[in-house]
Amino acid sequence: AQSVTQLGSHVSVSEGALVLLRCNYSSSVPPYLFWYVQYPNQGLQLLLKYTSAATLVKGINGFEAEFKKSETSFHLTKPSAHMSDAAEYFCAVSENTGGFKTIFGAGTRLFVKA
Amino acid sequence: DTGVSQDPRHKITKRGQNVTFRCDPISEHNRLYWYRQTLGQGPEFLTYFQNEAQLEKSRLLSDRFSAERPKGSFSTLEIQRTEQGDSAMYLCASSREAMSSYEQYFGPGTRLTVT
Secondary structure, three states, X not given: OOEEEEEOOEEEEEOOOOEEEEEEEEOOOOEEEEEEEEOOOOOEEEEXXXXXXXXXXXXXXXXXXXXXXXXXXXXXEEOOXXXXXXXXXXXXXXXXXXXXXXXXXXXEEEXXXX | OOOXXXXXXXXXXXXXXXXXXXXXXXXXXOEEEEEEEOXXXXXXXXXXXXXXXXXXXOOOOOOXXXXXXXXXXXXXXXXXXXXXXXXXXXXXXXXXXXXXXOOOEEOOOEEEEEO
16 A cells, blocks of 8 residues: 655745755555645645656756655755745655556645745 | 636535535546545545546545546536535546656645535
């Protein structure tokens, strides 16, 4: 069974500092992995996805994530935080078996201090 | 590509009333998903359609919930005899079957408040 664990329900960084949001997954088969961002009262927007190609994935808005199979991790990073990055971030996993169900983590709220 | 749209955006109803939400997916997407999101949680899968066929329903989807996608285009989610525990954001998403990455595009959601 698939599952996703996001370490830290809240993360606070200063503007210009490194952003690191942690995600660990569990999957019995090779997974597809995603990071989504959600702004208040809006739906989810895809930041980036891992689909078994390159392990380092670059997404929108300067975010990237690295798939580490040995650690079952898919942490999200951004070298320099911007005030506009303040939002809720969700890590998600789908199984690469022709399946369709996406399992989401509980989310990490990112605060950016001026 | 106009994106996934949902209507209404907000719904306030009294306990025991029935409510219906609508989702219009991206036009060329044949897969459609419903999720429920409560405060402080990630979206939880409710049900999934491929074209007009409902292929899976979560155990979260009690008998009071029903979803349809009659012509394989828009979908409706109906909740009968609403309860306060049904208060949540209901998200719709769509994807193309041909997309091997199973990337889903989300609508803005319908926020339901049951009083």
